[in-house]
Amino acid sequence: MDHAAEAMRTDLMTITRYVLNEQSRYPESRGDFTILLSNIVLGCKFVCSAVNMAGLAKLIGLAGETNVQGEEQKKLDVLSNEVFVKALISSGRTCILVSEEDEEATFVDPSLRGKYCVVFDPLDGSSNIDCGVSIGTIFGIYMVKDKDNATLDDVLQPGKNMLAAGYCMYGSSCTLVLSTGSGVNGFTLDPSLGEFILTHPDIKIPKKGKIYSVNEGNAKNWDGPTTEYVEKCKFPQDGSSPKSLRYVGSMVADVHRTLLYGGIFLYPGDKKSPNGKLRVLYEVFPMSFLMEQAGGQSFTGKQRALDLVPTKIHERSPIFLGSYDDVEDVKALYAAEESNA
Numbered sequence: 001m002d003h004a005a006e007a008m009r010t011d012l013m014t015i016t017r018y019v020l021n022e023q024s025r026y027p028e029s030r031g032d033f034t035i036l037l038s039n040i041v042l043g044c045k046f047v048c049s050a051v052n053m054a055g056l057a058k059l060i061g062l063a064g065e066t067n068v069q070g071e072e073q074k075k076l077d078v079l080s081n082e083v084f085v086k087a088l089i090s091s092g093r094t095c096i097l098v099s100e101e102d103e104e105a106t107f108v109d110p111s112l113r114g115k116y117c118v119v120f121d122p123l124d125g126s127s128n129i130d131c132g133v134s135i136g137t138i139f140g141i142y143m144v145k146d147k148d149n150a151t152l153d154d155v156l157q158p159g160k161n162m163l164a165a166g167y168c169m170y171g172s173s174c175t176l177v178l179s180t181g182s183g184v185n186g187f188t189l190d191p192s193l194g195e196f197i198l199t200h201p202d203i204k205i206p207k208k209g210k211i212y213s214v215n216e217g218n219a220k221n222w223d224g225p226t227t228e229y230v231e232k233c234k235f236p237q238d239g240s241s242p243k244s245l246r247y248v249g250s251m252v253a254d255v256h257r258t259l260l261y262g263g264i265f266l267y268p269g270d271k272k273s274p275n276g277k278l279r280v281l282y283e284v285f286p287m288s289f290l291m292e293q294a295g296g297q298s299f300t301g302k303q304r305a306l307d308l309v310p311t312k313i314h315e316r317s318p319i320f321l322g323s324y325d326d327v328e329d330v331k332a333l334y335a336a337e338e339s340n341a
């Protein structure tokens with residue numbers, strides 16, 4: 001028997017243990033972040049189990065149907081939002097919540113307030129639920145300046161001010177990818193234990209990739225640099241092989257693949273939607289934070305994505321993120337366009 005291997009296999013690094021280890025590096029820490037994170041993890045486990053049941057939705061009445069008992073059931077994205085909002089408020093560690101599902105930010109009752117602001121999309125890619133494609137939850141965490149005088153400005157901050165960001169992907173397995181500002185780690189839910197176990201330590205994105213990921217159906221409205229970049233992916237002029245195209249249409253799945261295999265994910269602005277489709281606070285920022293922490297880059301077409309200062313909670317921005325060299329190529333095309341203007 002290989003005792004060393006056996007010891008590794010039985011020495012499980014759960015996400016809670018990982019965060020507690022991180023916390024012990026800061027003697028002044030009182031465990032607030034660990035408590036907040038365990039409530040986020042609870043929300044992810046709930047959504048994971050609900051998503052796994054989605055195929056049975058017609059039978060048991062999930063997804064806005066009436067179930068066999070004649071009760072109205074909530075749609076999965078609405079249900080997921082309620083679970084996250086309640087878990088976050090009851091943690092006693094949050095002050096402001098911004099959810100993709102809610103038009104207004106939620107200011108937590110002063111008696112339950114803590115120091116963190118959480119921006120999140122409880123179920124991103126929800127139009128994919130009915131066909132069983134991977135979907136996910138995306139979140140970012142800021143620190144409030146003064147919890148007794150919290151204002152929207154506490155969340156309208158550049159992404160570089162986030163303390164932590166992550167996503168949970170509900171796919172063939174349930175994977176939570178997290179960065180607390182010192183690298184990126186991936187944890188996979190072991191359903192028999194009900195625990196997220198560290199399976200992808202210290203994720204680094206390849207410096208250059210072989211895959212591009214974009215909704216090419218929008219190509220007729222793209223600007224010059226995007227059109228030129230995608231053309232170069234298909235017909236490279238430097239002797240390299242063309243890149244492969246992969247596009248799920250579910251940001252968490254497309255970004256997860258990009259993070260692990262390398263390449264670039266783009267949702268550019270176009271003539272119809274100059275700011276693209278994706279939301280700054282709970283899509284662009286958390287994914288950009290993770291990309292940078294994994295050694296990649298994220299660019300809006302004008303600037304580093306994490307430097308953007310949002311003025312509205314549901315603001316959108318074009319986004320190009322992924323392997324360092326691939327994003328560098330996009331930046332060069334935008335710089336060339338600007339110098340020709």
Ligand code: AFP
Pocket residue numbers: 123124125126127128215249250251252254277278
């Ligand atoms: P849904 O939540 O409506 O499915 O949108 C998902 C999403 O916001 C993001 O996850 C995808 O990357 C992007 O939209 C896909 O958009 P297109 O369908 O326009 O390609």
